[in-house]
Amino acid sequence: MKIAIVSTHPPGKGSLTEYGYHFIRFLRTKTENVSEIILLLDELPAGEKYEFGQEPGQVPVSVHVCWKFGAMNNALRIRQTVLETKPDVVLFNIQFASFAGGKVAATLGLLAPWLVRSSGFKTAVLLHNIMETVNLKQAGFGGNPVIETVIRLFGNMVTRFILQANLVAVTIPKYVEILEAKYHANNVLLAPHGSFEETNREMPSAVPAGPPNIMTFGKFGTYKKVEVLVEAFERLLPDHPTAKLVIAGTDNPNVKGYLDGIRDKYARVPNITFTGYVSEEQVPIIFGDSWVVVFPYTSTTGSSGVLHQAGGYGKPVVLPRLGDLEQLVIEEGYEGEFFEPESPESLAEAICRVIDHPERMMEMGSVNFMAATGLPITEVVDWYLIHFEQLLKK
Amino acid sequence: MSIEIKTTEYVLKIVCFAIKGRLDAFEAPALRKRCDDFLAEGTAHFVFDLSEVTMLDSAGLAVLVSALKRSRMASGDVRLVWPREEIASRILKLTKFDQVFTSIDSSEIVPKGF
Numbered sequence: 257m258k259i260a261i262v263s264t265h266p267p268g269k270g271s272l273t274e275y276g277y278h279f280i281r282f283l284r285t286k287t288e289n290v291s292e293i294i295l296l297l298d299e300l301p302a303g304e305k306y307e308f309g310q311e312p313g314q315v316p317v318s319v320h321v322c323w324k325f326g327a328m329n330n331a332l333r334i335r336q337t338v339l340e341t342k343p344d345v346v347l348f349n350i351q352f353a354s355f356a357g358g359k360v361a362a363t364l365g366l367l368a369p370w371l372v373r374s375s376g377f378k379t380a381v382l383l384h385n386i387m388e389t390v391n392l393k394q395a396g397f398g399g400n401p402v403i404e405t406v407i408r409l410f411g412n413m414v415t416r417f418i419l420q421a422n423l424v425a426v427t428i429p430k431y432v433e434i435l436e437a438k439y440h441a442n443n444v445l446l447a448p449h450g451s452f453e454e455t456n457r458e459m460p461s462a463v464p465a466g467p468p469n470i471m472t473f474g475k476f477g478t479y480k481k482v483e484v485l486v487e488a489f490e491r492l493l494p495d496h497p498t499a500k501l502v503i504a505g506t507d508n509p510n511v512k513g514y515l516d517g518i519r520d521k522y523a524r525v526p527n528i529t530f531t532g533y534v535s536e537e538q539v540p541i542i543f544g545d546s547w548v549v550v551f552p553y554t555s556t557t558g559s560s561g562v563l564h565q566a567g568g569y570g571k572p573v574v575l576p577r578l579g580d581l582e583q584l585v586i587e588e589g590y591e592g593e594f595f596e597p598e599s600p601e602s603l604a605e606a607i608c609r610v611i612d613h614p615e616r617m618m619e620m621g622s623v624n625f626m627a628a629t630g631l632p633i634t635e636v637v638d639w640y641l642i643h644f645e646q647l648l649k650k
Numbered sequence: 651m652s653i654e655i656k657t658t659e660y661v662l663k664i665v666c667f668a669i670k671g672r673l674d675a676f677e678a679p680a681l682r683k684r685c686d687d688f689l690a691e692g693t694a695h696f697v698f699d700l701s702e703v704t705m706l707d708s709a710g711l712a713v714l715v716s717a718l719k720r721s722r723m724a725s726g727d728v729r730l731v732w733p734r735e736e737i738a739s740r741i742l743k744l745t746k747f748d749q750v751f752t753s754i755d756s757s758e759i760v761p762k763g764f
Contacts (some may be wrong), residue, residue: 432744445746448708589675589707595686630675630709638719642750 257644259283260294260343262323262334262350266295266536270325270509271475273383274561276349277536278452282634284315285364289641292318293524294341296334299324325354327363331368338372345644346372348421351384352411357510359407363414370417378647380423382447385481386431387411388438390555415439422647425640429587434618445643448588449561450636451568451628459570459625463618464545468611471546473534473562476503476518477511485552486522488603493527496611504531504542543569547617548610551575554597563590567628572620574606589627591620598648652681666759668699673710673738682713694726697759700733706741718751731756 261283263276283293293315299308300321308317322337323330338346348369355365372377387408418424419439425447426432435444470489474480482503489501507514515530522528535543543549549566553576565575567590575585575599585592595606610617664687667681685696696717700706718728730751733739742748 371660429741429744446741446744587707589709626675627709630707631712635712635716637746638715642715642718643746646750 257290257345257641257648258292258294258343258348259290259644260296260338260341262296262348263477264349264354265295265297265306266357268300269355269506269533270298271351272349274452275384278633279298279349279637280317282637283607284317285313286632286637286641287313287315289645290315292343293380295319296322296337296342296346307426323355326358326361328361328364330355330361330365334368334618335375338377339375343377344648345378345380347640348379348381349384350381352387352390352414353510359410361462363410367417371419373421379421380425380644380645380647381418382425382427382640383418383431384427386434387415387428387613388434389431394608423643447548447636447639448631449564450631450633452561452633459622460544463547463614466545467500468496469500469502469545470550470607470611471502471504471542472550472552472565473504473542473565475505475508477508477514479553479555480508480551481554482515482518482552483521484598484600484603485530485550486518486525487600488607489528490522490525491600491604492608493525495608499527499611501525501528502531502542502546503528504534506533539565540569547570548607549573550603550607552603553578564628567624570621570625571576572610572612572617573624574603589623589630591623593620662695663693664695664697664759665693666697666699668702670702672705673700673703673713674705675709677691678709678713681701681710682716685713685717689720689724692724694721694724696721696726696728697731697754698728699731699756699759700738701731701756703733703738703764704735706733706738708741711741711745711747727752729754731759 261280263376264273265276265280266273280293280295283290295317297319298321306319308319310316320337320341322333335442352366353362356362369379369381416439419435419441424435424441424444426435426444427447427449429446432444432446435441451503472482472485476482488503493499503515519530531542543565549562549571551560551562551573555578563573573590573592575592575594577580577594579596582594591611593606596602610620667684669681671677673681698714714728714730721728728751730753732753
């Protein structure tokens with residue numbers, strides 16, 4: 257089977273690079289099912305380039321840089337590249353803002369799966385969020401109710417186009433039910449996110465040495481905002497004077513300068529580390545050193561890769577009481593402490609319920625470890641391949 | 651002139667796992683281990699009787715997918731006896747594995763007629 261994947265990938269810094277990286281990494285090990293992987297990736301800044309080695313036992317990869325974040329003609333360029341490379345199946349690893357921050361370009365880009373299928377290719381979409389559950393304002397779109405209504409209407413239309421793909425995979429059970437009920441779709445399936453990490457790692461045997469290390473990880477500024485977390489941290493410092501807060505990651509591309517603003521605004525709060533961009537090699541260290549991973553989300557736009565990463569490292573998690581996340585935690589077997597979104601008091605209390613109780617910390621970490629390692633992404637890749645085989649038989 | 655007798659022996663080994671209770675991240679590794687052992691000794695046909703499974707999560711499903719993939723590679727197959735509990739059958743429908751796995755009745759596990 258020759259598979260094309262439309263995605264972002266490191267060193268690109270767009271959304272879903274992490275997922276794209278790990279999915280492709282494990283797809284390359286499936287030599288018994290896959291003969292070639294055709295990567296349809298986005299343009300990188302000057303001086304950067306994609307690098308894929310070729311080791312024995314790996315599926316060969318060819319890279320085709322054929323779309324650009326923010327461009328209007330992404331769908332056409334992707335279709336053209338698919339026509340030239342002739343894969344058996346094309347998989348899109350996308351969310352609603354994958355192709356652009358602007359509304360028009362984002363919408364046009366999302367027509368790509370429909371265009372590719374219309375050209376006669378089997379098409380699957382891994383859709384990481386759905387319009388029905390996105391808080392547009394907090395996700396960086398919208399701003400006034402009229403614009404939001406217009407975006408929602410366009411969102412409905414775009415969703416209908418995306419649903420023209422042969423298969424549409426989503427990562428949360430509720431998404432399947434929403435798409436089936438609202439759009440009468442019968443080609444939507446649940447494909448859980450899966451854990452990025454290797455399954456041969458062992459559950460940590462003890463709380464990491466040193467002072468309490470509270471960590472958050474991601475691309476910040478839209479719906480991942482750290483103000484409440486910093487204020488919660490400030491509240492717990494008197495009782496935990498050596499505690500550290502690690503804000504790991506960068507600004508969301510739509511909100512450049514956000515973390516610099518936070519650094520200035522909260523210059524009075526000690527013991528905060530801003531790591532900046534975290535490379536793949538640094539990820540195990542950042543997670544390994546943490547006592548607890550906090551999700552300072554104001555809304556969610558899909559399943560959280562960070563939750564699966566935290567679980568893979570056996571870490572307890574503190575999450576807001578928001579529909580998607582709470583449901584995901586329960587349905588995927590994770591355990592977390594919850595706080596009221598936008599309440600520093602509630603968040604500080606939730607963090608203390610973890611870091612003040614080492615046994616509870618280890619117990620939660622263990623449950624999350626089991627949940628994350630129960631379904632590593634390599635097995636999720638097998639789920640897709642089994643569905644692709646089924647698709648190619650039709 | 652003596653008759654000609656052509657003898658053909660058909661031996662098809664099918665292993666059936668009848669699972670009772672929750673098939674989740676905590677219980678799935680034990681099932682996976684059992685299945686791996688049979689695969690390693692050459693068994694390629696499996697039935698997972700899920701009729702008494704009360705809850706099935708993604709880790710449990712991963713065992714079924716892994717078994718299907720590996721049995722197909724050995725020219726075998728995996729069949730499912732559908733769970734009676736709605737909570738367990740729901741995830742099979744959501745994942746569209748009802749279109750991937752062949753489901754059978756528990757009475758069909760052993761070929762009839764003997």
